[in-house]
Amino acid sequence: MNGFHARSLTRPTPLRGSNGVAFGPDGRLYVAQFLAGEISAVDLATGDVEVVVPAGGPVQAPDDLAFGADGSMYLTDLVPGRVWRRQPDTTFTLVTDQVRLPNGIACVGDRLFVNEMVPGGRLLELGEAEPKVLTGGLAMGNAMQLGPDGALYYPHMLTGEVFRIPPDGGTPELVAADVHEPVAVRFDLGGVLHVLSRGAAGIVTRIDLFSTGDRELVTSGLSGLDNAAFDPENRMFVSSFAAGGITELHPDGRTREITPRGFAGPYGVTVDFGGTVHVADHYRVAEPRDGDVATTELLTFTHGIAADGDLLHLTSQYGQVRTYDRATRAVRTRADGLDQPLGIAVDADDALVVAEAGAGRVLAIDADDEISVLTSGLGRPVDVAADDEGHWYVSDEAHGTVYRLDDGTPIPVAVDLDAPQGIAVSDGRLYVAETGTGRLITLDLATGETTATDLPAGPPSFRDLPALKAHGIPGVPRPFAGLAAAPGQSLYLTAEGTILHLTPAEHP
Structure with a gap:
């Protein structure tokens, strides 16, 4: 790589975010990937992964x-609110679009059931006619399954409960309360109910409903569990919406990796004064560590990030700016209702400076959370950075320009760029991730000299869907490349499923 050495800090994962899982007729484990928009099949014996439904289809x-x-194969298409059938010949048929955020799905013979992941959601049977409502009032449903007793079991994510109902309808019955952050229910071959937790500790609650009634907690350490499936040998395989991959989970909590876990994005990146790299990874704040990814905290919908001592300042494309205190684990909302805030940085007065991409503005949020507009009228600002003299710079992806803000007036300093996104300033140089060409642009701010370096990987390739929200619930975020400077002209860049550490070529 001319001009810089590039080293990937983490291994790639073929399943960047893994959600629903089910064994197919061929014995492989099929995995729904919400963020990637794909369906993959995993050979559990070899770990090989095949994309069987690529992104860009229906x-x-x-x-x-x-x-x-x-x-x-029946699929719940969460954000558009659709349920699909993929026939054995691979053709698709729309089953229904009359559901709100369909999530949990179960087949009982030739019958098909789905539930809605919204407050006050419904459990529905889908068929040739209008959907039949079995029950309403679900406090956000999710992965469900037919139990040994012939009833459908499903979680209430908001209330920590598990219910069951006969497939022909009736009154739902509470079967388990005070369950830790339930996200999915699954029965093993012995009829024991397993309730997966979506929390950071990776807890699975095992309940022997039909024999002793005993309840047991298993802590796996797998953050953000999403779903599970049992093979004919009663081995349990789990997915993680936060870390991706597929992992075998033993009854005693031991784990065996089948496909590697890693970043779901990643999105923004920052470096604190101690040299620790922090990454905004949509569902969490994480750190690259020894080739792996360690979860700092499950903080949903984190995209931009800036380190400030023990504080991490975060943006969400869904409108929020938050501050997370690593010492106390407290989260403070600094702003809400913004239009796709992305890049974030801290000025000399401890105010937060934010690129509000959807509104074409750069904002400042002071210590009292008062918001002021530093500049407006931009196309799509993505990132912000300041030089040693306190001048602010902003990348404008839509206009292909990086501006310096002079008393609120945007002055072009780099033009005719192809989708500039992440920017950083260090030692008198402005660095720009030009994602349209896959290059790193270096601008000497004193001389105006510009150089370009080809990058070995591009930004995350998730689809740019037009709607960030559906039914009031966040959907798929827009990818972008984050860039952060560290001492010694070293840079960190979020790339395709990893973090690249870029060091000048003359350095070892």
Whole structure:
């Protein structure tokens, strides 16, 4: 790589975010990938992964899946609110678009059931006619399954409960309360109920409903569990919406990696004064560590990030700016209702400076959370950075320009760029991730000299869906490349599923 050495800090994962899982007729484990918009099949013996439903087709945001008696795959397409059937010949048929955020799905013979992941959601049977409502009032449903007693079991994510209901309808019955952050229910071959937790500790609650009634907690350490499936040998395989991959989870909590876990994005990146690299990874704040990814905290919808002592300042494309205190784990909302805030940095007066991409503005948020506009009228500002003299710079992806803000007036300093996104300033140089060409642009701020370096990897390739929200619930975020400077003209860049550490070529 001319001009810089590039080293990937983490290994890639073929499943960047793994959600619903189910065994297919061929014995492979099929995995829905909400963020990537794909369905993959995993050979559990070899770990090989094949993308069987690529992004860009009719399915936009697959979250759960199940197989029918004839081998058809049924998919819940969360954000658009659709349910699809993929027939054995790979053709797609729309089952319904009359659902709100369909998530949990189950096949019972030739019958198909889905539930809605919204407050006050419904559990529905889908068929040739209008959807039949079995029950309403779900406090955000999710992965469900037919139990040994012939009832459908499903979680209430908001209330920590598990219910069951006969497939023909009736009054739901509470079967478990005070369950830790339930996200999915699954029965093993012995009829024991396993309730997965979406929390950071990776807790699974095992309940022997039909024998002793005993309850047992297993802590796996797998943050952000999403779903599970049992093979014919009663081995349990789990997915993680936060870390991706597929992992075998033993009854005693031991784990065996089948496909590697890693970043779901990543998005923004920052370096604190101690040299620790912090990454905004949509569902969490994380650190690259010894080739792996360690979860700092599950903080959903984190995209931009800036380190400030023990504080991490975060943006969400869904409108929020928050501050996370690493010492106390407290989270403070600094702003809400913004239009796609992305890049964030801290000025000399401890105010937060934010690129509000959707509104074409750069904002300042002071210590009292008062918001002021530093500049407006931009195309799509993505990132912000300051030089040693306190001048602010902003990348404008839509206009292909990086501006310096002079008393609020944007002055072009780099033009005719192809989708500039992440920027950083260090030792008198402005660095720009030019994602349209896959280059790193270096501008000497004193002389105006510009050089370009080809990058070995591009930004995350998730689809740019037009709607960031559906039914009031966040959907798929827009990818962008984050860039952060460290001492010694070293840079960190978020790339395709990893973090690249860029060091000048003359350095070892």
